[in-house]
Amino acid sequence: MLLQQLVNYLSLFNWVMMISAKASIFVILLLGVKFALRAKLGVRYHYMLWSVLLIGLLLPWTPASSVSVYNFLDFSQLQQSIAAIFNQSHQLDYEKKEVQSHLDNTPVAVSTDNKAISTATAQRSSNGVPIIIQLIYIDWFSGVLLLSVLTVISNKQFSAKIGNELITDERLLSNFNNLKLKLKIDTEIPLVRTRYVQSPALFGLFRPRILLPFGFEQTFNSEQINYILLHELVHFKRKDLWVNWIARLLVTIHWFNPLLWYAYFRMKEDQEMACDARAISRITPEQANDYAYTLIKLAETYSSAPRMACIASLGGSKSQIKKRLLMIAKPKKTSVNWLLLSVVVIGVIAFTTFTSPKVSAEPIYNQNANNRQIDGTAKAIDSSSGITIEDITGPTYRGKVMLIQDPKRVKLAVTKNIGITGERVSDFVKDTGAIAGINAGGFYDPDGKGNGAIPDGITLQDGKIVSNNIGDKAVNIAGFDKQGKLVLGRMTAKQLQDNNMREAVTFSPNLMVNGKVVIAGDGGWGIAPRTGIGQRADGTVIFVVIDGRQPSWSLGATLGDLAKVFENYHAVNAVNLDGGSSSEMFFQGKVQNRLWNVFGERYLATAFVVK
Known part of the structure; x- marks a missing residue:
């Protein structure tokens, strides 16, 4: 399904929501x-401040920073609400989607049938994106498409009907x-008379x-006409039409955000006032009074120009004209x-609001498209615990591999x-006194809260069943x-305990x-962010976490990519996690x-976790 691929591969809507x-x-x-x-800055500088917003909205990716506002604000409730809508854990349909296999009474990884896995993953893929996400995505994309089409059509129609009466x-x-x-403008700019503008x-x-x-020409004298033409030429000199088109494109993408629409119209108001200020700077103080009178006469004679991105007009509403007269x-x-x-304050605000929470230092990546991963770069070693972290990369992803020499140090932590x-x-x-950890199994979310409250399937901790929401059914476990020894395969809760399992979660x-x-x-x-766990023949446990859904950084990996990483790290057994x-x-x-x-x-x- 094309829509699902767009969601999985680019996560465009998630990026739009986050930047919005x-x-x-x-x-x-x-x-x-x-x-x-308001009383300290001139109108031209007030208008310039909006450029920071436009730049922020255009950035496809922003760096992580220790001074980002998101390092200091607790967004846990909002995060959980967003997770409930966009990142719901996929409730596994074990009877249809998991690999069909049988376990004997020995706690070892079992062989599985490739065809069964292919069928299971194909079924999982068809339902991989919750319907609510698809509906919201369709709603957003439809809004963008509709506004874009209307904007293009209205501008085309307007351009066609204004005529060429010079x-x-x-x-x-x-x-x-x-x-x-005087303004050093060399571009040919015709003056066109048309009945389709009222200003x-x-x-x-x-x-x-x-x-x-x-x-x-009959309504205004030659001096007033000069003021009007001066104003429009200043718009051209300042590239205001280009700014308007960029701003209109951005509010079209973020059409659901009323704050950005409000900012768009405030920017347009500041644009006209900045243009007035630039125009009156080219004339004498006495002429500025005549310029103001021209604005009044214009408001009394004509209505506002059409609200289109392709137009910059001297006119405006009466309230806007009043503000401009006070400025003059x-x-x-x-x-x-x-x-x-003001520059320092806005710079600090922009840097703290548009940057992301601080994470670890930037890794060093060396592309290797053939192996689809990197060995031996940017290692972080804890000699006391035998932990090694390596950076990996592939054609569509970047991520981390953690190698733990002693498998008995890997434990399962469950929410209290x-x-x-x-x-x-x-x-x-922190709670377990560990030094490292990765996410493990999925969670059951019947109420759509997205808060990870109930482990999905069977969960075994320190030899005890701590959660079981599927009864006596056999499910694919990883533990x-x-x-x-890492054990994979289908087990019931009873088989987990009979086979002396220590830790286990349900996933596939x-x-x-x-x-x-x-x-x-x-x-x-x-393609999506991925987590997996595997083990080498010598017992070394392999944690793999791959970033995704972040255009310009890492789109994510397929399950095939994830399996290839484990193969390159010489895993014997490996399984996909949440x-x-x-x-x-x-x-x-x-x-x-x-x-x-x-x-x-x-x-x-x-x-x-690793203790």
Whole structure:
């Protein structure tokens, strides 16, 4: 399904939501700064402040920072709400989707049938994206498409009907050309008379024209006409039409965000006032009074120009004209000190709101498309515990591999508040006195709270069943026996205990069994953040966490990619664990990978920790 592939491969809507949330916080703070400095900054600088918002919305990725506001604000409740909508753990349909296999009474990984895995993953893929996400995505994309089509059609229709009746009055054209010379404008800009505008306006990105309504020359004297043309030429000189198009594109993408629409119209108001300020700076103070009178006469004579991105008009509503008249009557001069202060304040606000929470230091990546992973780069070794962390990369992903020499140090941590709320991986590590951890199994979420309260399937901790929401059914488990051997395969709760299992969670599919990759092709689940666990023949446990859904950083990996990583690290057995926004690796007090969720760690039911 094309829509599902778009969601899995690009996660465009998630990026839009995250950047929209960041921009909303920035807009609120920006409006506060503008209000506080309303008497200290000139209108041109007020308009320039909006450029920071446009730049922030255009960035496909922002760096992590220790001063990001998200390091200091607790977004746990909001995070859980978002998780409930966009990152719901997929409730496993064990009868249809898991690999069909049988266990004997010995606690070893069992062989599985490749065809069964392929069928299971194909079924899982068809239902991999919750219907609510698909509906919301369709709603958002439909809104973007509709607004885009309407914008293009309205501009095309307007361009077609305005006609090409050029102004030929020699005196008017002579004055107009003199204004162009003063502003150092060489571009050909025709003056077009049309009945389809009710106020003078600059129109057209690539073929700029100044549109004048019928009767314009008879309504205004030559001096007033010069002021009007000066204003429109200043719009052209400042590239305001380009700014308007970029801003309109951004609010179209973020059409669901009322704060950004409000910011868009406030920016347009500031744009007109900044244009007035620039225009009156080109004339004498006495002429500025005549310029103001021209605005009044314009408001009394004509209505506002159409609200289109391709138009910059001198006119406006009566309230807007009033603000502009007050600005002309009492222009504000901006001191260097206040200007520097505003730049510093806005810079700090932008950096703290558009950056992401601090994670570990930037890894060093060396691309190797043939092996689809990297060995031996950027190692982090804890000699006292035998832990090694390596960076990996492939054509569509970046991630981390953690190698633990002693398998008996790997334990399962389970939320202390089963049925109420989950915990973050950092909480699991801290509470158990561990030094490292990754997310483990999925969680059951019947109420859609997205808070990791109930482990899904069967969960075994320290030899005891701590959670079981599937009764006596056999499910695919991933866990360790008392000798530290990673065991994969289908078991019931009774078989787990009969086979002397120490720790186990429920998840699938298996990636490698007895030294062979058992995933067919790419696995059929698309590209996404991934987490997996495996083991070498010498007992070394392999944690793999792959980042995803972050364009320009890491889109994610397929199940086939994940299996290939384990194969390259010489795993004997390996299994896929919960992924998406759950994927996380934590070591020595820091998140080692780049989390998908801008609000930080997700609340989970279980985690594998290293003590």
